[in-house]
Amino acid sequence: MMNDMSYNLPATDVAVLVIWGVIFLIFIVKLLQSIRLVPTKSAYIVERLGKYHKTLEAGFHALIPFIDRVAYIQDLKEETIDVPPQECFSMDEVNVEVDGVIYISVTDPVKASYGITDYRFAAMQLAQTTTRSVIGTLELDRTFEERDLISAKVVEVLDAAGEVWGIRVHRYEIKNITPPQTVRNAMEMQVNAERERRAILAESLGEKQSRINRSEGNMREMINISEGEKQRRINAAEGKAAEILALAQATSDSIVKVADVINQQGGQQALNMQLSEQYLKQMQGLSKENRKVILPANILDYQQWMTTIGLQTEAK
Incomplete structure (x- = not known):
């Protein structure tokens, strides 16, 4: 009897049951979505009825279904953003291609969500424009030497904008500065010429030092020989004088003894x-x-x- 009644429900009642089932299912889904587990180094921006309500930090949180919603999820860890290669003109009108990388992190999740549409894209664009302006004030040779200057200027500009965007730029590093092929060939020739000049200079300095060392060695050898000859002659003269003196003394003694003997009887x-x-x-x-x-x-x-x-x- 009951089975017959269930199969004989009107179409309107079936539609009502389906609608209530869908509503219940949506409610369950929203209820589950209202339970949020925020991981470490993350921040969830909650809006209530389309208006900013609060920021959820790491931990367990329960929201009001259909009223509260997570509008933005911000990662607070430091991240890297690649700045794509761009063409820049140096002060001496040489076209170079420059790319780099930015290291940033979100310090204010609210400003990062509502202060700008996409802070990553904005930071990348600002880094490119600042790099172009700084390289435009430098000659080509200095662009390879003043990487720190370019990086410091980009970080300074991004930090000023980052206060409004709720981000902090830790550093900016230039990966490559690529001049045209013709300029690279000329630079390689210049480097080779400089290397050869240094090699010739080093060789000449070595030869000069070698000659100085040899001349000093010869001079010291001659001095030593002359000093030795001088000492030999002094020693020979002193020996000869001692010999003459000894002979004279012996002769004198013998004469005295002979005289004494002669003066004796017989x-x-x-x-x-x-x-x-x-x-x-x-x-x-x-x-x-x-x-x-x-x-x-x-x-x-x-x-x-x-x-x-x-x-x-x-x-x-």
Whole structure:
């Protein structure tokens, strides 16, 4: 009976049941959506009836279904934004291509949600325009040297705008500065020429130092040789002087001793006898060498010999 009644419900009642079922399902979905679990380093912007209501921080939160809704979800962690390559003209009218990367983070989720439509795109555009303006004040050679200047200027401009946008720019780094191919070829030639100049200069300085070292070595060698020769001569002279002095002293001592002996009794006769013996030995040696010797007329007269050589006076 009951089954027959269920199958015989009017079409209007079935439609009403379907509508209530859909409403109940929507209510369940909204109820589940009203329960929010906010992760760390995230912020949920809640609107009540289309107007900002509050900011949900990390943790569990329950909203009022159909009245409250999460309008924006902001990530508070530091993130990187690639700045695409762009063409810039330097002060000397050289076209270069520059790209970079921005490191930013959200400091005020409300301003980041309502202060600007897309703070990432805005930061990227502002970084590009600031880079173009800074490079326009620099010559091409300085653009490669003044990366820090360009980065600091971009960070300064982005920080001023970031106060309104609710973001903070930590740093901006230039990845590449690419000049035209012709300029790169000229720069490579310039670098090669500079490298060759430094190599030649280093080689010449090395050769100069080498010659200086050799000349100083030769000079010191000559000084050492001359000092050694000087010292040798001084030592030889001192040795010769000492030798002469010793001989003179010995001769003096011997003369004194001979004089003392002569003055003794029989000393003169002993001296005459010794001198006579030496004279005869010398005469014998001269005869062996075939030398001419003048002898007295009477060879057997010994007294005349002594008188001739002055060792004895003639008897009166």
